[in-house]
Amino acid sequence: MTDATIKASRPAAGMTDHSEGMAYLETLPRKVVTVYMPLAIILVVLLFPFYWMVITSIKPDSQLLDLENSNPLWVSQPTFQHIYKLLFESAYPRWLMTTMMVATAATFLSIFASVLAAYAITRIRYKGAATVGGLIFLAYLVPPSILFIPLSAVIHAYGLFDTPFALILTYPTILIPFCTWLLMGYFKTIPYELEECALMDGASRWQILLKIVLPLAIPGLISAFIFAFTLCWNEFIYALTFISSDHNKTVPVAIISNFVDGDIFRWGSLMAGALIGSLPLVILYAFFVEHYVSAMTGAVKE
Amino acid sequence: MMASASIVTPSEPGLFERLKVNRNWLGFWFMVPAMIFLLFFLAWPLLLGMWMSMTDMRIGRGGSFVGFENYQFLLDDRDFLRATAFTLTYTAVASVFKFAIGLYLAILLNNNMPFKAFIRAIVLIPFIVPTVLSAVAFWWIFDTQFSIFTWLLQQWGFLGKDQFINWLGDPFLAQCSVIFANIWRGIPFIAITLLAGLQTVSPSLYEAATLDGATGWQRFRFVTYPLLTPIIAVVMTFSVLFTFTDFQLIWAMTRGGPVNATHLMATLSYQRGILGGRLGEGAAIATAMVPFLLAAIMISWFGLQRRKWQQGENND
Numbered sequence: 001m002t003d004a005t006i007k008a009s010r011p012a013a014g015m016t017d018h019s020e021g022m023a024y025l026e027t028l029p030r031k032v033v034t035v036y037m038p039l040a041i042i043l044v045v046l047l048f049p050f051y052w053m054v055i056t057s058i059k060p061d062s063q064l065l066d067l068e069n070s071n072p073l074w075v076s077q078p079t080f081q082h083i084y085k086l087l088f089e090s091a092y093p094r095w096l097m098t099t100m101m102v103a104t105a106a107t108f109l110s111i112f113a114s115v116l117a118a119y120a121i122t123r124i125r126y127k128g129a130a131t132v133g134g135l136i137f138l139a140y141l142v143p144p145s146i147l148f149i150p151l152s153a154v155i156h157a158y159g160l161f162d163t164p165f166a167l168i169l170t171y172p173t174i175l176i177p178f179c180t181w182l183l184m185g186y187f188k189t190i191p192y193e194l195e196e197c198a199l200m201d202g203a204s205r206w207q208i209l210l211k212i213v214l215p216l217a218i219p220g221l222i223s224a225f226i227f228a229f230t231l232c233w234n235e236f237i238y239a240l241t242f243i244s245s246d247h248n249k250t251v252p253v254a255i256i257s258n259f260v261d262g263d264i265f266r267w268g269s270l271m272a273g274a275l276i277g278s279l280p281l282v283i284l285y286a287f288f289v290e291h292y293v294s295a296m297t298g299a300v301k302e
Numbered sequence: 303m304m305a306s307a308s309i310v311t312p313s314e315p316g317l318f319e320r321l322k323v324n325r326n327w328l329g330f331w332f333m334v335p336a337m338i339f340l341l342f343f344l345a346w347p348l349l350l351g352m353w354m355s356m357t358d359m360r361i362g363r364g365g366s367f368v369g370f371e372n373y374q375f376l377l378d379d380r381d382f383l384r385a386t387a388f389t390l391t392y393t394a395v396a397s398v399f400k401f402a403i404g405l406y407l408a409i410l411l412n413n414n415m416p417f418k419a420f421i422r423a424i425v426l427i428p429f430i431v432p433t434v435l436s437a438v439a440f441w442w443i444f445d446t447q448f449s450i451f452t453w454l455l456q457q458w459g460f461l462g463k464d465q466f467i468n469w470l471g472d473p474f475l476a477q478c479s480v481i482f483a484n485i486w487r488g489i490p491f492i493a494i495t496l497l498a499g500l501q502t503v504s505p506s507l508y509e510a511a512t513l514d515g516a517t518g519w520q521r522f523r524f525v526t527y528p529l530l531t532p533i534i535a536v537v538m539t540f541s542v543l544f545t546f547t548d549f550q551l552i553w554a555m556t557r558g559g560p561v562n563a564t565h566l567m568a569t570l571s572y573q574r575g576i577l578g579g580r581l582g583e584g585a586a587i588a589t590a591m592v593p594f595l596l597a598a599i600m601i602s603w604f605g606l607q608r609r610k611w612q613q614g615e616n617n618d
Contacts, residue, residue, distance in 0.1 A: 126329025143547035145568035
């Protein structure tokens with residue numbers, strides 16, 4: 001499915017002069033050595049940790065620790081015991097729900113703020129809009145790891161410590177600069193004439209934004225949404241610092257702090273936890289590959 | 303009503319009308335939500351952090367101003383200097399490898415091949431999966447007793463049956479392991495963004511270069527590379543920034559150990575500031591990262607400017 005969508009959108013990327021390139025000059029044996037072999041090696045290295053994750057999470061405990069009698073790269077009697085334990089005998093579903101909730105709320109808040117900001121910067125063009133755009137880009141470059149200590153003081157002062165709001169309100173600082181920048185790129189491609197027509201017909205700025213600009217920028221919105229959601233899910237340092245009670249933790253933090261106790265038999269459920277924690281993002285990604293890629297490259301190209 | 307009034311006397315609109323219609327005020331209203339977030343949770347903490355780094359604040363008690371005492375203390379602190387040195391090494395080594403392998407992968411992916419779209423899609427998976435979760439997988443891969451790497455080396459005969467490698471227990475090997483994991487995680491981002499850049503290079507340029515007798519390396523050096531420079535500069539700036547301020551990979555794999563060998567500045571600042579409770583000192587370590595970040599941004603910014611100027615492009 002994803003193959004078709006990518007293929008359909010590809011020719012737009014380049015090749016405006018209809019040149020066929022020189023691919024026909026390459027023979028197959030040559031290509032095997034120069035392209036397929038190195039590519040295969042890199043792919044194996046890139047994907048091996050996931051294979052290992054899957055294999056470990058369905059291996060019985062006895063085989064996990066026995067490298068002599070069974071081939072560790074394969075599993076002879078797969079078991080769902082680790083996954084079962086994780087889903088029904090631990091707080092994992094609760095962490096998953098918290099993560100999902102925090103990520104969704106923070107993403108919607110950020111998209112709301114970013115749409116308004118990006119529209120104002122690109123289209124209302126108030127005095128100093130260019131400077132504000134530059135400042136927002138600078139905000140993108142401020143990493144969370146230099147902010148978390150003062151932010152924890154701020155969170156304490158506002159009384160948000162150890163509540164989901166600590167995360168819902170701080171994640172947008174990471175997401176807004178990125179989403180604004182991405183959406184500015186999309187808004188710039190929408191012709192002015194459409195807005196002028198609407199203005200002539202008596203539409204307010206708010207109506208123009210809702211009824212004309214946003215419907216045309218839907219691909220951009222999807223890109224921003226997916227990427228922002230992924231960033232939230234991936235966020236670690238704020239969640240580690242601002243949350244202390246077990247039931248409010250997000251998946252990445254809970255995996256690190258609640259599953260790791262030095263017991264060797266934990267590896268199965270630890271890997272199952274890592275696997276299931278990644279699945280929602282991988283599924284989302286599988287459905288929206290091209291939006292994802294355009295979010296990533298769009299933010300870089302600007 | 304407003305319309306009829308303005309026909310008779312084109313007077314100044316009222317204050318409320320101005321707030322709604324005036325371009326600058328309208329822009330201001332649209333910016334309010336984003337501004338609230340960025341001012342309260344980004345700009346203010348940034349300043350607060352710099353102030354905190356000059357106090358002896360601890361968790362649970364406000365501090366008093368101590369000037370540059372924290373920084374003076376850090377300059378004599380072996381662990382801090384070691385963390386700074388390792389942060390620089392970590393960033394430099396990982397960035398070089400990420401760039402080289404990422405660019406190579408991008409060029410490979412730019413070839414025509416069966417299942418092209420599918421292969422491109424799976425390349426990005428390490429980037430999608432949350433860092434901590436893949437770091438946990440690496441932790442298991444680098445386990446002392448049950449490491450799959452050790453097992454493979456044993457199978458291939460490089461190691462005896464009873465020899466084990468203490469991947470994350472030996473300072474130097476632990477440093478190599480976390481750098482490896484960081485490279486692994488960073489390659490897809492660089493490869494896919496550079497691939498997007500490569501796709502905009504017209505194949506006819508390569509045909510022309512080939513007709514002029516250019517070798518493969520020359521085609522890369524004089525066609526691909528110059529056209530790709532702007533995007534390389536941006537991608538590498540991001541990569542360097544995020545590698546330098548990395549936290550989660552280290553925290554998930556080693557927590558700074560063994561004997562503080564793999565502490566980055568970010569993890570050290572967490573350990574001292576949050577776990578140790580010395581907020582002032584932690585903030586000072588975090589603030590000490592700022593000059594390095596500014597330097598990285600400046601270098602790439604001016605590198606980018608020079609390139610644009612050389613290519614005769616207009617700076618917009």
